[in-house]
Amino acid sequence: xxxxTILTVDDSPSMRALLKHALVGQGHVVHDAEDGLIALDWLxxxxxxxxxxxxxxxxxxxxxxxxxxxxxxxxxxxxxLVLSTESSDEKKARARDAGATGWIVKPFDPDKLxxxxxxxxx
Amino acid sequence: MQHDEIQQIxxxxxxxxLDIAERSLLACKDGSGDAESINSIFRAVHSIKGGxxxxxxxxxxxxxxxxxxxxxxxxxxxxxxxxGLLKTLIRAFDILTDHVSAIKGQADAPSDNAISAELExxxxxxxxxxxxxxSTADPAPLPExxxxxxxxxxxxREIAANxxxxxxxxxxxxxxxxxxxxxxxxxxxxxxxxRALDNGSDPILLLRELHTLGATVRTVDASSVPDLDNFAAxxxxxxxxxxxxxxxxxxxxxxxxDFIGDACDLAIYVTGEEPxxxxxxxxxxxxxxxxAPLAPTPEPEAPKVEPxxxxxxxxxxxxxxxxxxxxxxxxxxxxxxxAAAAAPVATIRVDLDRLDRLVDTVGELVITQSMLAQRxxxxxxxxxxxxSQLEYLTRELQDCAMALRAQPIRSVFxxxxxxxxxxxxxxxxxxxxxxxxxxxxxxxxxxxxIGEPLTHLIRNAIDHGLEPVExxxxxxKAAEGNVRLSAEQRGGHIxxxxxxxxxxxxxxxxxxxxxxxxxxxxxARLTDEEIDNLIFAPGFSTAExxxxxxxxxxxxxxxxxxxxxxxxxVSISSEPGKGTVFSLSLPLTLAIADGMIVSSGGETLIxxxxxxxxxxxxxxxxxxxxxxxxxxxxxRGSYLPVVPLTTSLGxxxxxxxxxxxVLIVVETESYGQIAIQVDAIQDQRQVVIKSLETxxxxxxxxGGATILGDGRIALIVDVEALAAAAHSPKELDLAA
Numbered sequence: 001x002x003x004x005t006i007l008t009v010d011d012s013p014s015m016r017a018l019l020k021h022a023l024v025g026q027g028h029v030v031h032d033a034e035d036g037l038i039a040l041d042w043l044x045x046x047x048x049x050x051x052x053x054x055x056x057x058x059x060x061x062x063x064x065x066x067x068x069x070x071x072x073x074x075x076x077x078x079x080x081l082v083l084s085t086e087s088s089d090e091k092k093a094r095a096r097d098a099g100a101t102g103w104i105v106k107p108f109d110p111d112k113l114x115x116x117x118x119x120x121x122x
Numbered sequence: 123m124q125h126d127e128i129q130q131i132x133x134x135x136x137x138x139x140l141d142i143a144e145r146s147l148l149a150c151k152d153g154s155g156d157a158e159s160i161n162s163i164f165r166a167v168h169s170i171k172g173g174x175x176x177x178x179x180x181x182x183x184x185x186x187x188x189x190x191x192x193x194x195x196x197x198x199x200x201x202x203x204x205x206g207l208l209k210t211l212i213r214a215f216d217i218l219t220d221h222v223s224a225i226k227g228q229a230d231a232p233s234d235n236a237i238s239a240e241l242e243x244x245x246x247x248x249x250x251x252x253x254x255x256x257s258t259a260d261p262a263p264l265p266e267x268x269x270x271x272x273x274x275x276x277x278x279r280e281i282a283a284n285x286x287x288x289x290x291x292x293x294x295x296x297x298x299x300x301x302x303x304x305x306x307x308x309x310x311x312x313x314x315x316x317r318a319l320d321n322g323s324d325p326i327l328l329l330r331e332l333h334t335l336g337a338t339v340r341t342v343d344a345s346s347v348p349d350l351d352n353f354a355a356x357x358x359x360x361x362x363x364x365x366x367x368x369x370x371x372x373x374x375x376x377x378x379x380d381f382i383g384d385a386c387d388l389a390i391y392v393t394g395e396e397p398x399x400x401x402x403x404x405x406x407x408x409x410x411x412x413x414a415p416l417a418p419t420p421e422p423e424a425p426k427v428e429p430x431x432x433x434x435x436x437x438x439x440x441x442x443x444x445x446x447x448x449x450x451x452x453x454x455x456x457x458x459x460x461a462a463a464a465a466p467v468a469t470i471r472v473d474l475d476r477l478d479r480l481v482d483t484v485g486e487l488v489i490t491q492s493m494l495a496q497r498x499x500x501x502x503x504x505x506x507x508x509x510s511q512l513e514y515l516t517r518e519l520q521d522c523a524m525a526l527r528a529q530p531i532r533s534v535f536x537x538x539x540x541x542x543x544x545x546x547x548x549x550x551x552x553x554x555x556x557x558x559x560x561x562x563x564x565x566x567x568x569x570x571x572i573g574e575p576l577t578h579l580i581r582n583a584i585d586h587g588l589e590p591v592e593x594x595x596x597x598x599k600a601a602e603g604n605v606r607l608s609a610e611q612r613g614g615h616i617x618x619x620x621x622x623x624x625x626x627x628x629x630x631x632x633x634x635x636x637x638x639x640x641x642x643x644x645x646a647r648l649t650d651e652e653i654d655n656l657i658f659a660p661g662f663s664t665a666e667x668x669x670x671x672x673x674x675x676x677x678x679x680x681x682x683x684x685x686x687x688x689x690x691x692v693s694i695s696s697e698p699g700k701g702t703v704f705s706l707s708l709p710l711t712l713a714i715a716d717g718m719i720v721s722s723g724g725e726t727l728i729x730x731x732x733x734x735x736x737x738x739x740x741x742x743x744x745x746x747x748x749x750x751x752x753x754x755x756x757x758r759g760s761y762l763p764v765v766p767l768t769t770s771l772g773x774x775x776x777x778x779x780x781x782x783x784v785l786i787v788v789e790t791e792s793y794g795q796i797a798i799q800v801d802a803i804q805d806q807r808q809v810v811i812k813s814l815e816t817x818x819x820x821x822x823x824x825g826g827a828t829i830l831g832d833g834r835i836a837l838i839v840d841v842e843a844l845a846a847a848a849h850s851p852k853e854l855d856l857a858a
Contacts, residue, residue, distance in 0.1 A: 014132035021128060077322045107175035118327070120322065
């Protein structure tokens with residue numbers, strides 16, 4: 001798998017920095033956004049290969065972002081990973097229902113992050 | 123970006139999170155909170171937890187987890203936010219603050235056993251927060267023993283499960299590197315359903331991952347593939363029987379199928395225990411060449427079907443929110459705009475050194491601009507329009523640069539409620555704190571240094587200012603004392619006030635104490651104001667006994683020194699029985715001051731304009747000689763000491779004939795007004811303060827230096843030190 005373009009969405013600057021550090025280290029191109037609305041705005045102008053989003057965010061949370069993206073044709077099949085400290089089946093089911101492709105638990109292990117990215121991208 | 127730098131970002135984030143959480147908690151307390159308040163507290167704590175985990179701050183992570191669990195229950199409407207619960211949350215917040223200080227290395231890790239147990243108890247429903255718990259908080263009850271757990275404690279179990287998830291049990295197991303005992307490998311029977319291609323998933327990627335782990339396909343079942351006419355491109359028709367080697371743990375397999383579990387029919391068997399994949403021999407079953415048959419592992423037990431990974435509850439009932447609202451908020455959270463959920467402002471973090479370099483450079487620019495103006499006007503060049511435009515732009519630039527260093531005082535004020543809470547429980551007094559003007563901006567350095575003196579003033583107000591509850595009631599006042607903390611910009615200054623409605627300063631006692639401490643002579647006649655100011659004298663303390671609260675070995679003199687060190691002033695106004703107000707007047711910036719440019723003895727010097735009260739042309743008869751070298755002047759009835767500027771500083775001679783001299787009356791903190799004698803006033807303008815300590819060495823009586831428009835260097839007079847020198851003989855007289 002070659003380098004891909006990834007948009008990360010998290011309201012925590014340190015989490016964004018950690019993600020960027022890990023993903024850039026794995027050879028990917030990383031853009032980030034601090035909430036769902038900013039992410040949507042960016043996604044209206046760019047098409048990444050993968051979106052990794054937090055759930056709990058102000059303005060527009062991760063579920064809202066995923067649902068909004070799945071309504072757009074060009075994002076109907078794009079892989080979207082959820083990155084969250086929560087790991088309850090209920091939340092995962094909610095994410096799956098919203099249209100998430102996969103789930104990563106925070107704090108993430110960079111290897112597991114890499115595996116999760118591989119698992120959803122060609 | 124290095125890990126350390128990211129960690130630094132996290133620490134800043136913690137502060138921001140704590141700030142938001144505290145404001146929201148206080149909003150809940152005073153009744154202005156709403157659902158969004160709780161949500162923003164939850165988000166802040168949640169965010170800190172995430173980072174704490176990422177950076178390995180385990181105690182912080184574990185505490186935030188317990189805190190978050192309760193917050194989540196409140197947010198989701200499972201628990202009502204009773205006053206008792208709010209108190210617990212506020213105490214938990216205080217401990218959280220301590221935890222954050224601990225990871226910054228500013229304090230030891232707090233003991234959170236009691237509050238943790240309380241939070242856990244509340245989460246499980248074992249503890250109900252007392253509705254009106256007394257201010258002397260009892261230690262929280264110990265948690266119930268674990269064996270008590272029964273089916274009804276469903277929520278408690280859930281937390282335990284979450285705990286495991288946070289620790290990331292799988293990773294731990296993987297780290298332990300224990301080969302799954304006795305189990306050989308696994309055999310997977312995998313049949314993706316049509317849904318497996320939804321949401322951007324692709325089962326082929328999972329097969330690829332298994333393949334990289336050494337798994338091989340034993341059989342492909344293509345029996346369900348329809349003919350071309352009925353073939354749907356986005357459906358799934360194949361099934362696989364896959365051999366997974368023993369090197370891949372069960373946990374790893376579960377992880378791979380974690381999220382897609384319900385979109386596949388998946389069964390995982392221990393090798394040798396799998397049933398036949400395809401019951402009947404079918405011509406469409408393709409035997410793959412690499413599918414080497416594996417010898418069955420002897421297992422005594424009967425074949426057992428392990429449940430597929432990630433049991434998923436039925437989700438059909440949960441539907442996305444209505445299409446009209448793409449921004450679907452979680453339930454029980456209304457997107458209500460509240461003060462607590464102030465919109466985050468887009469920010470950029472800049473290294474402070476760079477900022478200071480900018481401020482410095484702009485300072486130089488201001489000087490150069492005025493030098494240019496002076497040179498041009500001296501040369502008779504008429505360029506007034508451009509010149510005034512340049513001056514305007516330079517000022518504008520300067521204001522912008524200064525604004526970069528400005529920060530709202532909120533970060534300091536936000537620590538006060540906690541101090542008040544602690545003092546309430548220590549003293550048994552009841553206090554209502556009012557905070558105003560939190561958005562007022564001050565220079566970063568001032569913000570950093572104002573905290574301690576302000577804390578001291580607050581402690582003083584509650585410990586010494588407010589009366590005990592009984593005394594207040596006896597005096598006909600409300601049992602709850604009021605302390606008001608405010609900040610506002612007034613002209614070129616920031617005014618911070620700490621006001622209490624307590625007993626006021628007991629002047630008789632203050633005077634008596636000052637006499638005992640030989641600060642004043644027993645027969646000194648002092649005005650009320652002068653008596654009040656005695657509490658700022660070094661070594662003065664009115665506390666009968668050194669209390670745990672205000673008497674930490676420092677007195678109000680330290681407060682005064684700290685404020686003066688920032689170029690500010692402290693004043694008191696007190697009314698017996700009504701209360702006391704401490705006012706701190708602080709400069710907007712430490713880098714620029716308004717100065718009065720004077721000449722004296724051939725030197726050009728600068729007096730800080732904020733000290734200047736008035737200037738007088740002295741008539742000889744107004745000056746009275748006290749000693750051969752000391753004069754006083756009668757200014758509207760009061761005699762002020764006359765201080766010849768240059769001779770006092772030892773830098774020049776003053777003309778004996780004082781008739782031509784100008785007297786500038788300045789206000790000082792410790793010595794009241796003095797009249798500084800100079801030759802003439804030249805100008806009044808903003809000056810950029812250059813530190814003598816940094817650039818040369820400290821000189822008593824000189825507070826700094828600046829560069830004038832014509833390029834000359836002028837010294838800035840430290841009026842306070844000048845007054846001290848002028849007064850020291852008088853003090854000696856009193857002591858005698």
